[in-house]
Amino acid sequence: MRTAVWTGALAVSLLSVPVRPVAAQDPPFERIQLTRIVVKPGMTREWEAQLKLLNEARAKAKDPVARSLWQVGRGGPPRTYFSVIRFNKWAELEALTMNSDVLAKAFGEREAVRIGDAMGDTIESAQSEVMTVWKGMNSWKDGTWAYAWLTESQVRPAGLPQWEQQVTARVAATKKSPASPPAVRYRTTLGPSARFITARYFDKWSDVDGWPTLKDVVGQVEADKMDALARGALESGTNYVIRRRAELSYIPTP
Numbered sequence: 746m747r748t749a750v751w752t753g754a755l756a757v758s759l760l761s762v763p764v765r766p767v768a769a770q771d772p773p774f775e776r777i778q779l780t781r782i783v784v785k786p787g788m789t790r791e792w793e794a795q796l797k798l799l800n801e802a803r804a805k806a807k808d809p810v811a812r813s814l815w816q817v818g819r820g821g822p823p824r825t826y827f828s829v830i831r832f833n834k835w836a837e838l839e840a841l842t843m844n845s846d847v848l849a850k851a852f853g854e855r856e857a858v859r860i861g862d863a864m865g866d867t868i869e870s871a872q873s874e875v876m877t878v879w880k881g882m883n884s885w886k887d888g889t890w891a892y893a894w895l896t897e898s899q900v901r902p903a904g905l906p907q908w909e910q911q912v913t914a915r916v917a918a919t920k921k922s923p924a925s926p927p928a929v930r931y932r933t934t935l936g937p938s939a940r941f942i943t944a945r946y947f948d949k950w951s952d953v954d955g956w957p958t959l960k961d962v963v964g965q966v967e968a969d970k971m972d973a974l975a976r977g978a979l980e981s982g983t984n985y986v987i988r989r990r991a992e993l994s995y996i997p998t999p
Contacts, residue, residue, distance in 0.1 A: 772878060772885040772929055774831040778838070780873040784824045785866075792867035793993060798860055799844060800995040802851035807997070810840055814993040815893065821985030824869070826993075874936025878929060882916050886927040889989070890946035894926075894953070896984050898941045904978030905939060911974035912941075915959070924957045939980075 784792045796814070810830060817825040832838065844864075848857035900908045912930070919925045926945045933940040947953060960968040 770885045771880055771883045774878065775833045776831070776875055776877050776934065777931065778830040778832070778873055778875050780828040780871060782826045782828060782871045783822070783869040784826070785869045786824065788867040789824060792864065795860060795864040795867065796993055799848065799864065800993070802847045802860075803995050804998070805851035806842075806847045808842060808847060808995070809997050810842075811997055812995045814990045814995075815987040816990050817985060818892075818988050819986045820983070821895075821987070826990075827987060875934045876931035876936070876942060877934045879932050879941075882912065882930040884919065884925060884928050886946075888927070888946065888948075889991070890927070891948045891989055892946070892950075893987050893989075894945040894947070894984065895987055896943040896945075896982065898943075898982040899937065899980045900939045900941065900978050901980045902939050904980075907974045908941075908978035911971045911978070914971055918959065918962050921962060922957050924955055926952065926956060 782792075813829045815827040815829065817823075817827070830841070845857055845861050848860050851857075852860070898908075916930075919928075926947055928943060928945045931942045931944070933942075945956075959971070963971075
């Protein structure tokens with residue numbers, strides 16, 4: 746079984762034989778608002794039930810903004826969910842509505858307070874940040890993927906040039922491989938500085954077995970050079986998988 750080689754906090758996906766290059770493709774959105782929600786111990790079912798009520802309220806209120814919901818799985822922190830909103834222009838954020846306003850519009854003030862309090866009682870913490878798509882560094886493909894392998898990399902500010910250098914080299918190699926998974930790379934705009942996230946999408950765990958390696962494409966010497974650049978720039982990093990929860994996501998209807 747061939748497995749992907751993960752260096753530090755950056756996953757590498759490259760082919761083992763020379764092939765026709767694959768053109769990079771950026772996604773049709775420029776930014777995401779990512780909200781990390783940590784639920785209190787023992788309150789997962791209650792929180793999910795309240796979220797379904799909130800999504801019902803959004804549908805009744807005809808909220809125009811889609812929200813995809815992902816649950817952190819293998820390798821990541823427990824009881825953690827990601828709510829993701831995609832957008833292009835900052836002005837689009839003006840369309841976002843407060844949960845309390847949506848609930849009140851759909852169910853009335855009294856019921857809105859009850860649901861809001863019940864949901865708040867289940868949440869340990871929630872934090873939002875905005876990340877920008879790293880242009881030219883992506884292999885986007887439309888799809889409702891079941892999973893995403895996330896690589897979070899906190900880079901030392903002084904190491905940013907060499908970090909960008911080695912990522913550019915890895916992406917150039919990835920373009921040679923049609924077996925590389927669809928991937929999007931983000932840089933933090935609002936939130937922790939010098940932080941990068943790479944999301945690699947797949948539908949089945951067996952897909953990961955087909956992700957190719959780096960050294961067979963560029964050779965061991967060049968692979969070691971890229972790894973050294975990454976280690977020298979990296980402050981900390983982690984890899985984990987998130988699972989799409991379609992039943993907890995909100996997609997507006999026309």
